[in-house]
Amino acid sequence: MDPRTEISSLGEFGLIGHLTENNETKNASTVLSVGDDAAVIDHFGRQTVISTDMLVEGIHFDLMYTPLKHLGYKSVVVNLSDIYAMNATPTQILLSIAISNKFSVEALDEFYEGVYAACDKYQVDLVGGDTTTSQRGFVISVTAIGEVAPDSYVKRNGAQVNDLICISGDLGGAFLGLTILEREKKIFEETGAQPDLEDRAYIIGRMLKPEARKDVIEYFAAQDIMPTSMLDISDGLSSEMLHICKQSQVGCVLYEDKLPINEESKDFAYKLELDPTACALSGGEDYELLFTVKQADYEKINANNGLSIIGYITEAAEGKTIITRGGNKHELVAQGWNHLK
Amino acid sequence: MDPRTEISSLGEFGLIGHLTENNETKNASTVLSVGDDAAVIDHFGRQTVISTDMLVEGIHFDLMYTPLKHLGYKSVVVNLSDIYAMNATPTQILLSIAISNKFSVEALDEFYEGVYAACDKYQVDLVGGDTTTSQRGFVISVTAIGEVAPDSYVKRNGAQVNDLICISGDLGGAFLGLTILEREKKIFEETGAQPDLEDRAYIIGRMLKPEARKDVIEYFAAQDIMPTSMLDISDGLSSEMLHICKQSQVGCVLYEDKLPINEESKDFAYKLELDPTACALSGGEDYELLFTVKQADYEKINANNGLSIIGYITEAAEGKTIITRGGNKHELVAQGWNHLK
Numbered sequence: 001m002d003p004r005t006e007i008s009s010l011g012e013f014g015l016i017g018h019l020t021e022n023n024e025t026k027n028a029s030t031v032l033s034v035g036d037d038a039a040v041i042d043h044f045g046r047q048t049v050i051s052t053d054m055l056v057e058g059i060h061f062d063l064m065y066t067p068l069k070h071l072g073y074k075s076v077v078v079n080l081s082d083i084y085a086m087n088a089t090p091t092q093i094l095l096s097i098a099i100s101n102k103f104s105v106e107a108l109d110e111f112y113e114g115v116y117a118a119c120d121k122y123q124v125d126l127v128g129g130d131t132t133t134s135q136r137g138f139v140i141s142v143t144a145i146g147e148v149a150p151d152s153y154v155k156r157n158g159a160q161v162n163d164l165i166c167i168s169g170d171l172g173g174a175f176l177g178l179t180i181l182e183r184e185k186k187i188f189e190e191t192g193a194q195p196d197l198e199d200r201a202y203i204i205g206r207m208l209k210p211e212a213r214k215d216v217i218e219y220f221a222a223q224d225i226m227p228t229s230m231l232d233i234s235d236g237l238s239s240e241m242l243h244i245c246k247q248s249q250v251g252c253v254l255y256e257d258k259l260p261i262n263e264e265s266k267d268f269a270y271k272l273e274l275d276p277t278a279c280a281l282s283g284g285e286d287y288e289l290l291f292t293v294k295q296a297d298y299e300k301i302n303a304n305n306g307l308s309i310i311g312y313i314t315e316a317a318e319g320k321t322i323i324t325r326g327g328n329k330h331e332l333v334a335q336g337w338n339h340l341k
Numbered sequence: 342m343d344p345r346t347e348i349s350s351l352g353e354f355g356l357i358g359h360l361t362e363n364n365e366t367k368n369a370s371t372v373l374s375v376g377d378d379a380a381v382i383d384h385f386g387r388q389t390v391i392s393t394d395m396l397v398e399g400i401h402f403d404l405m406y407t408p409l410k411h412l413g414y415k416s417v418v419v420n421l422s423d424i425y426a427m428n429a430t431p432t433q434i435l436l437s438i439a440i441s442n443k444f445s446v447e448a449l450d451e452f453y454e455g456v457y458a459a460c461d462k463y464q465v466d467l468v469g470g471d472t473t474t475s476q477r478g479f480v481i482s483v484t485a486i487g488e489v490a491p492d493s494y495v496k497r498n499g500a501q502v503n504d505l506i507c508i509s510g511d512l513g514g515a516f517l518g519l520t521i522l523e524r525e526k527k528i529f530e531e532t533g534a535q536p537d538l539e540d541r542a543y544i545i546g547r548m549l550k551p552e553a554r555k556d557v558i559e560y561f562a563a564q565d566i567m568p569t570s571m572l573d574i575s576d577g578l579s580s581e582m583l584h585i586c587k588q589s590q591v592g593c594v595l596y597e598d599k600l601p602i603n604e605e606s607k608d609f610a611y612k613l614e615l616d617p618t619a620c621a622l623s624g625g626e627d628y629e630l631l632f633t634v635k636q637a638d639y640e641k642i643n644a645n646n647g648l649s650i651i652g653y654i655t656e657a658a659e660g661k662t663i664i665t666r667g668g669n670k671h672e673l674v675a676q677g678w679n680h681l682k
Contacts, residue, residue: 005446016472018446019453023467027432029488030466039468041433041486043384052469052484054437058476091368092382096395096482105346105359112360125371126364127380128393130482131357135399139475141437141482143393145382147370 035247036155037085037231038146047150051082052143063138065181068107070208071140072114078234079144080122081212081287085232086155087220088148092127093119096141098134122214152226154291159229159248163292165311166227166301168216170260171237172276175283176268177207202264210287216307223300230291236282239334240290242320248292251318254311254332257325281322282335376588377496378426378572379487390487390494392423398478406522409448411549412481413455419575420485421463422553422628426573427496428561429489433468434460437482439475463555493567495632500570500589504633506652507642509557511601512578513617516624517609518548543605551628557648564641571632577623580675581631583661589633592659595652595673598666622663623676 010018020034031047032040038051055061055075063071076093083090095115099108119126124144181204184195197204213232220227229244237259245252259280269276292313293301301307311322320332351359361375372388373381379392396402396416404412417434424431436456440449460467465485522545525536538545554573561568570585578600586593600621610617633654634642642648652663661673 003447007440007442007444007446007449010446012472015446015449019449019472020467023457025466026460026464027466029432030468033466033468034470039433039435041389041468043387043389043488046384048382048384048389050433050435050469050484050486052435052437052471052482054439054471054473054480054482056439056473056475056480059439059474091370092380092391094380094391094393094484096393098395098397098400098480099348101348103348105348105351105356106344108348108356108360116364119367123367125366125368125374126361127371127374127382128391129375130393130395131353131360132395132397133400134397134478134480136477137475139395139397139439139480141393141395141471143391143435143484145391147384 032153032155037082038088040086040148040153047148047153049083049086049088049146049148049153050143051079052141053079053082055140057138062185064185066208068110069114069117072111073118073209075140075142076115076118076122077210077212078287079142080118080124081232083144083146084212084214084217085230085289086146086148086153087217087227087230088146088153089217090122090124090144090146092125092145094128094143095126096130098132098139100134100136100138103138122212154227154230156229156231156244157247159244159250159292159313161250161313161315162295163228163313164295164298164301164309165241165252165254165290165292165313166307166309167237167260167288167290168213168307169286169288170262170265171233171286171288172269172279172283173203173206173262173265174210174285175279176265177203177205178285179272180204180268181207200264200268202262203268207285210285212287213289216289219304225293225297225300227291227293230289233284233286233288233290235284236335237290238281238332241332242334244290244292245316245320248313249316251314251316252311252320252332253314254322256322258308258310260308373494373496378423379429381427381489381494388489388491388494390424390427390429390489391484392420393482393484394420394423396481398480403526404479405526407549409451410455410458413452414459414550416481416483417456417459417463418551418553419628420483421459421465422573424485424487425553425555425558426571426630427487427489427494428558428568428571429487429494430558431463431465431485431487433466433486435469435484436467437471439473439480441475441477441479444479463553495568495571497570497572497585498588500585500591500633500654502591502654502656503636504569504654505636505639505642505650506582506593506595506631506633506654507648507650508578508601508629508631509554509648510627510629511603511606512574512627512629513610513620513624514544514547514603514606515551515626516620517606518544518546519626520613521545521609522548541605541609543603544609548626551626553628554630557630560645566634566638566641568632568634571630574625574627574629574631576625577676578631579622579673582673583675585631585633586657586661589654590657592655592657593652593661593673594655595663597663599649599651601649
């Protein structure tokens with residue numbers, strides 16, 4: 001019998017590493033290939049950034065509580081977020097969908113309403129795609145293209161010892177929004193009771209209608225800040241922080257009391273007897289930007305209320321740690337969403 | 342009750358038209374948007390061509406008779422074909438897959454072997470993508486990027502009256518290859534008999550391992566030929582010819598006896614009591630290039646044995662027709678593969 005290795009035994013990043021380990025670059029225009037938020041392509045001296053994401057019904061979204069308009073919006077935004085995470089400006093997208101015949105044209109119109117709303121908000125053009133049937137379920141693939149000034153793109157591997165670790169917005173909200181939606185779905189299925197989500201608008205919005213941090217990239221440009229490394233938080237802070245440490249060959253110290261967590265997130269976490277810090281560290285889909293800057297940029301970062309300094313970069317030998325409110329040191333462990341498990 | 346319009350009532354092209362009718366371009370860099378084989382993006386005076394396709398298990402391929410290596414190869418090639426159809430040279434691809442846990446790492450390795458074989462053959466770089474799970478089935482999305490000299494891209498809308506209509510290679514083979522594979526699958530399911538496909542290698546190869554016509558684009562460059570319109574045959578000659586006529590606002594005359602059909606295709610078609618001409622007109626997935634050129638290029642086209650002149654462009658009022666061997670005139674009707682029906 002042929003050997004059989006389960007995909008789950010490698011994990012998502014292990015699998016990507018395995019599948020691309022012999023991937024060689026042939027074109028001089030390929031500036032940056034697999035392994036970051038986006039690829040970078042040289043176009044006659046200027047640079048194009050390109051990234052793609054696939055969203056699968058039942059894995060990435062549940063149509064029971066995801067309005068199609070929100071889904072269209074989010075499908076675009078999560079891809080734009082990858083472009084911003086390269087310090088680039090998105091300009092075009094391509095959108096492919098596979099749909100079963102359970103969807104009507106009216107349903108698709110709703111989905112596209114969200115797609116176009118995101119294109120308008122972020123000033124990107126929908127320039128192509130593919131529309132096909134599926135036997136079951138809804139699959140969405142978006143490719144986003146962006147521009148960046150020559151060699152101004154920011155990778156994951158540039159963090160240096162003593163750099164400040166910073167984050168935009170707040171964390172854990174999307175995970176808690178998902179938790180409440182899943183809970184209410186279960187209650188509805190069991191009892192038929194309509195959910196009352198009124199006082200959870202913030203966290204539900206974080207899940208269903210995330211925004212990409214265009215404003216942060218614009219702030220960098222206006223303030224002449226060049227992050228030394230950056231990525232967007234799709235899998236949870238711990239997982240993303242470990243990516244930066246691994247690729248930059250450094251360690252880190254994070255401070256629990258510096259993690260930005262919204263009051264509504266905290267409140268709902270306590271209600272569920274969840275630790276808000278754990279939600280911030282491991283909850284995915286916040287689409288905030290995690291980045292490192294030189295200490296010299298401290299004042300500029302501090303002057304922006306939407307940005308938080310949550311720690312600093314250390315030598316690799318010092319490990320990847322988080323210091324709790326009580327002063328204890330813990331190893332940072334990735335427990336991010338692993339869709340392949 | 343809300344109105345419900347079935348997607349099948351619009352058809353694939355009707356649906357795309359419907360969903361993109363209000364799609365406005367916001368970026369000056371968007372040179373060409375939805376509606377051709379690929380989009381064109383201006384990068385500081387030079388042009389990038391980009392296209393994407395989605396392949397869905399059970400719709401576009403059947404793993405019962407499609408080796409994974411071939412599937413990987415074909416997934417790349419069909420996208421490169423779209424780039425060549427713009428008279429451009431592909432340089433990079435992004436590949437996203439959604440897979441169920443029925444696939445092992447070894448199975449994925451086979452798929453990627455085909456992907457890398459195509460990347461090698463066509464000298465393109467795999468620069469990114471996404472890997473995720475699906476609840477069922479295998480979904481593949483490839484985005485291809487290419488370069489073209491300024492304003493040398495060829496659209497579908499430039500055909501002029503008296504232009505020659507040309508095609509590369511031969512037609513109908515992929516459809517006949519699919520037909521034999523489907524037939525043998527049925528026999529196997531009913532009787533357990535192993536298929537004997539030995540003497541059908543050509544048409545089965547046309548289906549399972551198509552090539553993109555890089556050589557034709559290179560011939561155009563070497564011979565200084567600039568087609569007036571071009572696209573690749575994915576849905577069948579009739580359907581594609583009608584696209585050119587519609588977008589160029591012209592008519593056409595095709596000659597049945599000029600349609601290039603391989604001997605093996607003819608032989609197998611007769612065996613099945615199918616009309617080889619119908620297979621050539623309506624069979625999809627040949628990935629040959631259909632293009633129009635000025636009459637002045639007649640000698641150059643004629644000098645290449647791999648190219649056939651199959652008709653000429655007329656005024657729109659003269660209709661879209663094919664003249665049979667017997668001298669009868671028929672209206673050209675699209676009966677191409679409509680995955681949405």
